Amino acid sequence: MNILITNVHSARNAGDSVLLEATLAELRAVFPGATITIAMNDPKSYRPRHDERVVAAFMDWFKATSAGTGAWRLGRVLLAPWLLGQSLVVALTQRWWGRPAALPRSGARRELLLAYCQADLVVSCPGNFFLSGSGIGIPLLLAILALAYGWLAGKPLYMMQQTIGPLRRRRDQLAVRWVLERVRIVLLRDEVSRATLTEIGLEHPSCHVLPDLAFLYQGGGDVxxxxxxxxxxxxxxxxxxxxxxxxxxxxxxxxxxxxxxxxxxxxxxxxxxxxxxxxxxxxxxxxxxxxxxxxxxxxxxxxxxxxxxxxxxxxxxxxxxxxxxxxxxxxxxxxxxxxxxxxxxxxxxxxxxxxxxxxxxxxxxxxxxxxxxxxxxxxxxxxxxxxxxxxxxQRAELRAYLATTIPAIQQQARLAAQWIRRDFELVRGP
Missing domain, CATH: 3.40.50.2000 (Glycogen Phosphorylase B;)
Incomplete structure (x- = not known):
């Protein structure tokens, strides 16, 4: 069993780090023994805790995230038609023939494309990737590609708890709707996101709102x-x-x-x-x-x-x-x-x-x-x-309220991985 986790940003963001850690823990609980690969925008920031493997995501092809500048790699951007065209051939041959053709011979691009081809399912990490930025929108398109590429390769797609939006541009709305229509289970972390999906014309049959997965995080208490x-x-x-x-x-x-x-x-x-x-x-x-x-x-x-x-x-x-x-x-x-x-x-x-x-x-x-x-x-x-x-x-009343409310929130958040497992068993069959 091979699982690919996509849309992971950087371990230098404590929120992203915890969302990844919680995702790994929940998936391991329902898929014991699975081999997990993480496609990460900033792969150099992460140190594996168990046997998970890290590869550079599509974002790292075009943006110097790990270098700390966040600058776009102009040469790679100019080569995008070739790079993405070759990647499309890899995905479609995997989908049609069960094995990829035209894989790069070596390097980070080969590792990423091979991770998609070898995956039994692709899971988008929790977060807020599907939103319109203040630029021309390349990060959103790459976040969409991270899921869409799994679909092109014929893999079942799942999305852990996300916030969707804001989506200011019509093209962004259409692109997000297109990719989410191909996701088997869409999990949101707030009702505002459900309203956003309704506004862009998406009525997904398996769309659910669950609490943010970070509520499950219990650090070691190391002060x-x-x-x-x-x-x-x-x-x-x-x-x-x-x-x-x-x-x-x-x-x-x-x-x-x-x-x-x-x-x-x-x-x-x-x-x-x-x-x-x-x-x-x-x-x-x-x-x-x-x-x-x-x-x-x-x-x-x-x-x-x-x-x-x-x-x-x-x-x-x-x-x-x-x-x-x-x-x-x-x-x-x-x-x-x-x-x-x-x-x-x-x-x-x-x-x-x-x-x-x-x-x-x-x-x-x-x-x-x-x-x-x-x-x-x-x-x-x-x-x-x-x-x-x-x-x-009101601090005393709020502390008491949190003590009674947080455990119930945590129980709800745990449903995400259980639903993914149940649906994947239907896809895989007996």
Whole structure:
């Protein structure tokens, strides 16, 4: 049994790393003994934990993700008709004859195409890949290709919990609808995505909404990387935070400075009222500069003025387990990164989320906590300060609510792999 997992970005993003880890664990539970290959945009960032194999995804053919620049490889882009044409021959000969022809003789392209040909099923990793970016849309097309190529090669396709959209362009809507019509089970992580599929004209017979797979993640509770930072900070409360350089992600977002100023003003007011320490964590530290959370964290800390000694920027590149453990040490969490909020919630810490895409609204709606979500486009200092104070006043009730709600959410999330296994048995037959 060979399984190929596609649409995996980078282990330098703790959210992506956890989604992959949870996907591996769930698939191994229902397909014991399976050989698993991961097609990854940033393959150099990942260190296999078991016997899984990593190959460079289609994205890595055309974009220098692993190099840290995120620059497009112009020569490869110009050669795209040849590269993709050869790949099409490989897929169709596998589909028609049961063996591939015209495989590249060696290298990363051969490894990827062979992984598709040898797979018994192709599974798209959870996340938010199917959305319109602020550029011309090549990343979306490559995410679609990652699934579509499996269909061309005659493989059954499955999609773990995704947020779909926003899809601003008609061509994006048509392309996403086309590929999802060929997926046997479409799993979403929010009702907003279901509405998006309805808007683009897709009524899939096996489309289900389940909680984000990251709710299943239980790190080792290793707080040792945080211990040295925490040692001199005995005065509570502890307020944990993540911020994002969204202006570098999205050229349509013009409010980066206002967002950072609002966050800085809110934490300064909180510190003056309650004392304690604010910790700014790097949920994501690459692979590109635009994705790194540390530059905006430094800018926010610089705005703290006379309270700068009470604001700590974590510069080290921590994996998911110590991040989740550290979030569990916080009294409150103010998070812009979606999965930093999920880490904090599963650790029992009350969260005030700032949404930079509607996936945050959808995931918080799953918990019945979407009324706490603020939008990055409109958040201001007064609103953020008031909501943070409300969260502080209600922290005990929210901790109790999370303790009773999270276990049920986790049980629902586990259904994904079970449904995939059941359907694949129908495809394979007795």
């Amino acid at each position: 040792r990387p945080f211990a040295a930072t925490l040692a001199p900070r005995n005065e509570r409360p502890f307020l944990g935070m993540t911020v994002i350089n969204f202006g570098a992600h999205n050229r349509f977002f013009r409010h980066q400075a206002r967002y950072e100023a609002a966050v800085a003003a809110a934490i300064c007011t909180f510190l003056r009222r309650h004392g304690g320490t604010v910790f700014l964590f790097p949920q994501v530290h690459g692979p590109t500069y635009a994705e790194d959370d540390r530059p905006p964290a430094r800018r926010v800390a610089a705005l703290a003025g006379d309270l700068a000694a009470n604001v700590v920027v974590i510069e080290d590149e921590w994996p998911a387990s110590p991040l989740q453990a550290a979030y569990g040490q916080m009294d409150l969490f103010l998070g812009t990164r979606l999965h930093s909020n999920i880490f904090a919630l599963t650790a029992g810490t009350p969260v005030l989320p700032i949404a930079y895409q509607y996936k945050t609204h959808g995931v918080m709606q799953t918990l019945g906590l979407d009324h706490w979500v603020l939008d990055i486009d409109s958040v201001d200092a007064q609103q953020l300060t008031e909501r943070l104070e409300q969260l502080w006043q």
